[in-house]
Amino acid sequence: MPKITTQQLRKRTQESAANATIKPRTIGLPYDKTQRSQKTAAKGGNSAAESSRHFGPMFNKDLGQHILINPLVSQGIVDKAHLKQTDIVLEVGPGTGNLTVKILEQAKKVIACEADARLAAELTKRVQGGPFQHKLEILHGDVMKRDLPYFDVCISNTPYQISSPLTFKLIFHRPIFRCAVLMFQREFAMRLVARPGDSLYGRLSVNCQLYSKVTHVMKVGKNNFKPPPNVESSVVKIEPLNPPPPVDFEEWDGMVRIVFSRKNKTLAANFKPTATMQMLENNYKTYCASNELMIEEEFDIKKKVLEVLEQTGFSDSRASKMDIDDLLKLLSAFHDADIHFC
Incomplete structure (x- = not known):
């Protein structure tokens, strides 16, 4: 076995000591794309918010x-x-x-x-x-x-x-x-x-x-x-329209509401519901009382309404096909029979 000189031994000792102080390299985790994308989105969101401020006022959709x-x-x-x-x-x-x-x-x-x-x-x-x-x-x-x-x-x-x-x-x-x-x-x-x-x-x-x-x-x-x-x-x-037509809008709209309740059904069918007849009967009695008119002993509001529809020829008509003149004619006929809608 070859002899080692004192100089060589000192050199090897120094090299061993130097190697002992080297720290192991830390290996990083795999590249986290999610984390980076979140940072980028946050940065982009702030940028968008900043740019929107320069565009003008924020609009209120409500x-x-x-x-x-x-x-x-x-x-x-x-x-x-x-x-x-x-x-x-x-x-x-x-x-x-x-x-x-x-x-x-x-x-x-x-x-x-x-x-x-x-x-x-x-x-x-x-x-x-x-x-x-x-x-x-x-x-x-x-x-x-x-x-x-x-x-x-x-x-x-x-x-x-x-x-x-x-x-x-x-x-x-x-x-x-x-x-x-x-x-x-x-x-x-x-x-x-x-x-x-x-x-x-x-x-x-x-x-x-x-x-x-x-x-x-x-x-x-x-x-x-x-x-x-x-x-x-x-x-x-x-x-x-100037002048406007001399029509009471509440009366007009009251009738139109009934007529167009089911616009593809016949007018006779639209006027037959019990609630509609009850409303028209109450209105008729109120009108007669206000104008000191006698109410017939055998008064039947349903019969009276259907008579108006028959006399005007609109009993089998459908609202979807009726124009303004037709509806004005119908309203006038109801008023002639003292039937009102408000």
Whole structure:
């Protein structure tokens, strides 16, 4: 065995000591894609939130806030109103003012009714210091809870949840205005313009058409809004009849409600339910008592109602095929028989 010198032994000892101090390498866990994707998503979410702040105000879908962003559609709506330089325009739900600024270019004054204070502030800032500032008046609040001011024309990208009440609020507004150009959910709009025989023809159709001329203006796709609604939209033009027909709306609507309860059934069938006959009998007795009229000893409300239907020739008619004139004739015949609906 070869001899080891003192120098060689010292060198080997130093090498062993050096190797003893080397720490083992820590082997990491496999690459965690889930953990990284979560971090990335969180970072992306924050980025999206930041970018949305720069886009504009956050819209409240509970208030039906779907802002019209297509300028061609906005201009088309304003054009259909045929505005004059002397017109005062009521705009319901102006939002950020995309429609408003186009109306201001052609009208004498715009009264914008906005329920959301944030959007009202945005609209104020948009026209502030500009040539149209003096022509804009903003009413903050719910349009359905306030009296409407005088106006010549109404233009609205209508919040869909107030479509029906706003329509009839406008129709019964006095003094009578020239026209209203209104954006609605497409199905609601088509109900307004439906004619006898159409599948959507019903109580809403005849109630609106009794007091106004209603025409379909244009279809508007959901991608023309921000954020996009879940349904397609349409624009209609409503022109109130001037003078309006001398018809008591509560009487009219009371009869129409019965007639269209099952619009594809015969009128005789719609008037036969016990609850309907009981209501008409109570109304008949109340009317006779109020006007000091004698009630026949063998009075039978069912017989009396069916006689009216037979005499007018509408016993076997169906509401889905009856026009406004038919319904007015029927209401007049019931009144001649002292039968009332409210």
